[in-house]
Amino acid sequence: MIPDEGNEELRIGVYVCHCGSNIAGVIDPTVVAEYATTLPGVVRAINTPYACADSGQNLIKEDIEKYDLNRVVVSACSVRMHEPTFRAAVSEAGLNPFLMEMANIREQCTWAHGHEPEAALEKAKDLTAAAIAKAAFLTPLDMITVPVTKRAMVIGGGVSGISAALDLGDQGIETILVEKEPTIGGVMAQLNKTFPTMDCSI
Amino acid sequence: MVDAARHPKVDVRTYTEVERVEGFVGNFQVQLREKSRRVLADRCNGCGECAQVCPIEVPNCFEMYLAPRKAIYVPMSQSVPLIYTVDETACIHCYKCVEACGKLDAIDFDLQDRVTWEDVGAIITATGFSHFDPSVIPEYGYGRFPNIITAMEMERLNNSAGPTAGDLIRPSDGKHPKSLAIINCVGSRDTRFNPWCSNFCCMYAIKNALLVQQHYPDTEITIYYMDIRTPSKGYEEFYARARELGIRFTQGRPSLITEDPETHNLFVHSEDRDLGQVTEREYDMVMLNQAAVAQPDVDTVSSLLNITQSPGGWFMEYHPKLRPMDSPTDGVFLAGACQGQKDIPSSVAQGSAAAARAGRVLHSDEWEIEPVVAVVWEDRCIGAQGKKCGICSRACPYGAIEYEPGKPAQVITAKCHGCGGCVAECPHNAITQMHFTDAQILAQIRALLARNPEEKILAFRCHWCSYGGADMAGTSHFEYSPNERGLRVMCSARMDSDFIYEAFRLGAGAVLFSGCHSQDCHYITGQPVGERRAERLLGQFEKAGMTPGRFRIEWISAAEGDRYAEVINEMQAVLDSIPREQLLEEIERLRPEMEKRARRMREAPQVDEALEFADRLAEAMLVVEPS
Numbered sequence: 049m050i051p052d053e054g055n056e057e058l059r060i061g062v063y064v065c066h067c068g069s070n071i072a073g074v075i076d077p078t079v080v081a082e083y084a085t086t087l088p089g090v091v092r093a094i095n096t097p098y099a100c101a102d103s104g105q106n107l108i109k110e111d112i113e114k115y116d117l118n119r120v121v122v123s124a125c126s127v128r129m130h131e132p133t134f135r136a137a138v139s140e141a142g143l144n145p146f147l148m149e150m151a152n153i154r155e156q157c158t159w160a161h162g163h164e165p166e167a168a169l170e171k172a173k174d175l176t177a178a179a180i181a182k183a184a185f186l187t188p189l190d191m192i193t194v195p196v197t198k199r200a201m202v203i204g205g206g207v208s209g210i211s212a213a214l215d216l217g218d219q220g221i222e223t224i225l226v227e228k229e230p231t232i233g234g235v236m237a238q239l240n241k242t243f244p245t246m247d248c249s250i
Numbered sequence: 251m252v253d254a255a256r257h258p259k260v261d262v263r264t265y266t267e268v269e270r271v272e273g274f275v276g277n278f279q280v281q282l283r284e285k286s287r288r289v290l291a292d293r294c295n296g297c298g299e300c301a302q303v304c305p306i307e308v309p310n311c312f313e314m315y316l317a318p319r320k321a322i323y324v325p326m327s328q329s330v331p332l333i334y335t336v337d338e339t340a341c342i343h344c345y346k347c348v349e350a351c352g353k354l355d356a357i358d359f360d361l362q363d364r365v366t367w368e369d370v371g372a373i374i375t376a377t378g379f380s381h382f383d384p385s386v387i388p389e390y391g392y393g394r395f396p397n398i399i400t401a402m403e404m405e406r407l408n409n410s411a412g413p414t415a416g417d418l419i420r421p422s423d424g425k426h427p428k429s430l431a432i433i434n435c436v437g438s439r440d441t442r443f444n445p446w447c448s449n450f451c452c453m454y455a456i457k458n459a460l461l462v463q464q465h466y467p468d469t470e471i472t473i474y475y476m477d478i479r480t481p482s483k484g485y486e487e488f489y490a491r492a493r494e495l496g497i498r499f500t501q502g503r504p505s506l507i508t509e510d511p512e513t514h515n516l517f518v519h520s521e522d523r524d525l526g527q528v529t530e531r532e533y534d535m536v537m538l539n540q541a542a543v544a545q546p547d548v549d550t551v552s553s554l555l556n557i558t559q560s561p562g563g564w565f566m567e568y569h570p571k572l573r574p575m576d577s578p579t580d581g582v583f584l585a586g587a588c589q590g591q592k593d594i595p596s597s598v599a600q601g602s603a604a605a606a607r608a609g610r611v612l613h614s615d616e617w618e619i620e621p622v623v624a625v626v627w628e629d630r631c632i633g634a635q636g637k638k639c640g641i642c643s644r645a646c647p648y649g650a651i652e653y654e655p656g657k658p659a660q661v662i663t664a665k666c667h668g669c670g671g672c673v674a675e676c677p678h679n680a681i682t683q684m685h686f687t688d689a690q691i692l693a694q695i696r697a698l699l700a701r702n703p704e705e706k707i708l709a710f711r712c713h714w715c716s717y718g719g720a721d722m723a724g725t726s727h728f729e730y731s732p733n734e735r736g737l738r739v740m741c742s743a744r745m746d747s748d749f750i751y752e753a754f755r756l757g758a759g760a761v762l763f764s765g766c767h768s769q770d771c772h773y774i775t776g777q778p779v780g781e782r783r784a785e786r787l788l789g790q791f792e793k794a795g796m797t798p799g800r801f802r803i804e805w806i807s808a809a810e811g812d813r814y815a816e817v818i819n820e821m822q823a824v825l826d827s828i829p830r831e832q833l834l835e836e837i838e839r840l841r842p843e844m845e846k847r848a849r850r851m852r853e854a855p856q857v858d859e860a861l862e863f864a865d866r867l868a869e870a871m872l873v874v875e876p877s
C-alpha cells in the first residue's frame with residue numbers, strides 16, 4: 049500500500065477542527081471524528097478546538113509519537129490557509145510533510161452551508177473520508193531546492209514601484225525599475241500638493 | 251523620483267515594456283523592450299533646444315491634454331530621466347531638431363528598439379491604476395460643457411507647474427471661477443459603472459477645495475457627496491478643518507447638470523439631504539471626481555505574470571488578510587494601486603512591504619519549491635519500444651519533457667511546474683504527478699461518491715482559481731447546494747478523462763470540470779489542454795444521450811465566489827429537474843459505456859490497490875450511514 053516503505057501498516061490520525069464556532073457552530077466535529085474512527089486505516093480520530101493553535105499542533109505532534117502515526121488528516125480550513133502550518137507541524141514530529149492531507153470543512157462546508165447543518169455534517173464526513181482515501185496513498189516527498197538569482201525587477205515606476213525599488217536597493221539588491229512611459233512618477237507626478245500633509249508631490 | 255535615478259543599485263529603465271516572462275521563483279527570465287526614443291540617453295542633456303524649434307504641437311497627455319507639447323518632448327520639466335523623446339506618431343521628419351541639437355549630436359532617427367533578457371529572482375508588480383471617463387455618464391455633460399473638468403484636470407490647472415502656471419481658469423472664457431462645485435463618486439459606488447468606493451476621492455475633493463480656497467479666498471466651494479469617508483489617521487481632522495474654513499458640504503448625488511449656453515455657467519440639480527429637498531444651484535465651474543479603475547492593459551500584465559484579477563481588473567492577492575502583498579505566483583509580489591484603489595501613504599507602505607517580501611527570497615541562497623512534478627514510469631512509456639508518440643511533450647507548456655523514439659520520455663524536473671497536463675494526456679498511463687497520482691485521485695472519487703452518488707455534484711477544481719473561488723464563496727457566505735463534493739488538482743489540465751468516466755460510472759448525479767479562465771492559467775497553456783479535453787468529453791456525453799447539464803464546464807477565478815455558488819446551484823437545479831427514477835435509469839444506461847471508456851485507468855500503477863482500499867472505505871462509510 050505504501051510503496052516506498054514496503055507494506056507497512058497504515059496508521060492514520062484524523063483531527064477534526066472546531067475553529068471556535070466557525071465549524072462547530074454549524075456541525076458537531078465530534079460526530080465527524082467518531083465517524084472517521086470507523087474507517088479503514090484510521091487508528092486515532094479526535095476533535096480539537098483550534099487545530100492550528102499551539103495546543104492543536106502539539107496534540108498532532110504528540111499523537112504521531114504515541115500512536116505511531118504514518119499519515120495525518122486535518123479536517124479544518126482551506127489548504128490555502130493552513131497547509132503550510134500542518135506540514136510544518138507533522139514534519140517537526142518526524143513525519144514527512146507530504147504525508148499530511150487536509151479536508152476543507154470550513155470555507156467549503158460550514159461557511160457555505162450555514163443554514164443546512166445536517167447536510168453540512170454529511171458533507172464534512174465525505175470530505176474527511178476522501179482525505180483519508182488520498183492519505184492512504186500519499187508518498188513521502190522532498191522539497192526541490194532551486195538557486196536564487198539575487199536581482200529584482202519592479203514593473204511600474206509610480207510611487208509604490210519607486211518605494212519598492214529604493215527599499216530593495218537599500219537592502220543591497222540590484223533592482224531594475226521598468227516604466228513604460230518616458231518618465232517615472234506615475235499619477236503622483238501629475239498631482240498638485242498631496243493630502244494629508246499638503247506637501248509637493250514630486 | 252530622483253532618488254531612484256541616483257541609487258547605485260537601482261537601474262531605471264523608462265520607455266520600456268515587459269514582453270515575456272519565463273522561469274519560476276528565484277529564476278525568472280524577463281524580456282524587455284526599450285522603445286527607441288530616437289534620442290541617445292547618454293548624449294541628451296535635457297536642454298530642450300530641439301523642442302524649441304520643432305514645428306509640431308500635439309496635446310500633452312501628462313497635462314491631461316490641457317496644454318500642447320512638441321513632437322520631441324519631455325512629459326514634464328521634472329521628468330526622470332530628463333531625456334527627450336520623439337513621438338513618431340506626430341513627427342514629420344523635418345529634422346530641425348537634429349540641427350538644433352548641434353554638436354551634442356544626441357538625436358538619431360536610426361536608433362532602434364533595444365530588446366534585452368534579464369535574469370531576476372523576484373518581480374514586484376506596481377502598475378498602478380487609471381481614471382474612469384466621465385463622458386459616458388450622459389446626465390453630467392462632461393465633454394459637452396466646457397466648464398466641467400475632471401479631478402485630474404484640476405490637479406494640473408491648479409498647479410504652479412501646470413499649463414496655466416497655477417491659474418485656475420474656466421476653459422470657456424479664461425476667467426477665474428467665483429463658484430465651484432466638486433462632485434464625488436463619479437462612476438464610483440454606481441452599479442451602472444463601478445460598484446467600489448475609489449478610496450481617495452473624498453480626501454482629494456477636500457484637498458482641492460482647500461487649495462482653491464487658499465489661492466482664491468472669495469471662491470464659493472460646494473462638495474456634493476454621498477458619504478465622506480476619512481478613516482485614516484489625521485483624515486477626519488482634515489475634513490473638520492475644511493468645514494471650519496467654510497467649504498460647503500451638500501449630501502446628495504447630483505442627478506443632472508445643465509448649462510446656460512450664453513454664460514456657460516452650470517446648474518447642478520441635486521437632492522440636499524440636510525434641507526430635505528431637491529436643489530438646483532448655479533456654478534461657474536464643476537469638477538468631477540472620477541472613479542479609480544484598473545489599467546486598460548491589465549489583461550496583458552495578468553497573463554505575463556499569471557496574476558488573477560479581482561472583479562474590476564485589480565490584481566488579486568494570494569490571501570486578502572494574510573498575504574496581501576503576494577500574488578498567487580511564487581516570487582511575484584504586488585504593490586500599490588494595481589492591487590486595489592489606494593492613496594499614496596498606503597501605496598508607499600505596500601511598496602516597502604512588497605520589497606520586504608521579495609527580500610525573503612532574494613536574500614536566500616536557495617528557495618524550496620513543491621515537488622509536485624511529473625515522473626515517467628519508464629517501463630510503460632512506448633517510447634522505449636521505439637514507437638512514435640511524444641504526446642506528453644507536446645502538452646507541456648514549459649517544454650519540460652524530452653521525447654525521442656527509442657527512449658522513454660524524460661521529464662526535466664527543474665523545468666516542470668507540476669500542472670499534470672502530461673499525466674492526463676498520456677494515452678498509456680505512463681506518467682504520474684507526485685502528490686496527485688491517479689491512485690490517490692481515484693480513491694478520493696470513490697470516497698466522495700460512496701453514499702447516494704446520484705445526489706452528488708462532484709466538482710473538479712484547479713488549485714489556483716476554482717478551489718479559491720469555492721473558498722471565496724464560503725468566505726463571503728454565498729450559500730450553495732451542500733450536495734457538492736469538491737476535489738482539488740493543480741490545473742484543469744490534470745483532470746483526466748478517466749476521472750470523469752469513473753465518476754459517472756460510479757453513478758455521480760453531476761460532474762463539474764472547472765479551472766482558471768485561460769488568461770489566468772497558472773501554467774501558461776494548461777487550461778487550454780484541459781478545455782480541449784473537457785469539450786471532447788462533453789461531445790461524447792451528448793452523443794451518449796446524457797441529460798444536458800449533468801456534465802458542466804466552467805472557468806471560475808479565485809475572486810468569483812458568487813459565480814461558483816451560482817454554478818453549483820444551477821447544477822443542483824438540473825438534478826432537481828430530472829425525476830429520480832429517470833436519473834437512475836440514465837445512470838444505469840450509461841454505465842457500460844463509462845465502464846468501457848474507463849477500462850484503461852486500472853493500468854496505472856497502484857490504481858488497483860487504491861480502488862481495493864477505496865472499496866473497503868466505501869463499505870465502512872455505508873455501515874455507519876444514518877438511517
Ligand SMILES: Cc1cc2nc3c(=O)[nH]c(=O)nc-3n(C[C@H](O)[C@H](O)[C@H](O)COP(=O)(O)OP(=O)(O)OC[C@H]3O[C@@H](n4cnc5c(N)ncnc54)[C@H](O)[C@@H]3O)c2cc1C
Nearest residue numbers: 204206207208228234235242243377378379586587593594
Ligand atoms: C485626482 C487625484 C488626486 C489624488 N490626490 C492624492 C493625494 O493628494 N494624496 C494621496 O495620498 N493620494 C492621492 N491620489 C492617489 C494617488 O494618485 C495614488 O495613491 C498613487 O498614484 C498610486 O501609486 P501607484 O504607484 O500604485 O500607481 P500609479 O501612480 O498609477 O503608477 C503606476 C506606474 O506604472 C506604470 N505602468 C503601468 N503599466 C505598466 C507596464 N505594463 N509596464 C511598465 N510600467 C507600467 C505607469 O506608467 C505608472 O508610471 C490622487 C489620485 C487622483 C486620481
Ligand code: SF4
Nearest residue numbers: 065067098100124125
Ligand atoms: S486550523 Fe483552520 S479551521 Fe482550524 S482553527 Fe485554525 S483556522 Fe480554524
Ligand code: SF4
Nearest residue numbers: 631632639640642676
Ligand atoms: S505521452 Fe506517454 S507514452 Fe507518449 S511519450 Fe509521453 S510518456 Fe511516453
Ligand code: SF4
Nearest residue numbers: 646666667669670672
Ligand atoms: S506538462 Fe505539466 S506536469 Fe507535465 S512535465 Fe510539463 S509542467 Fe510538468
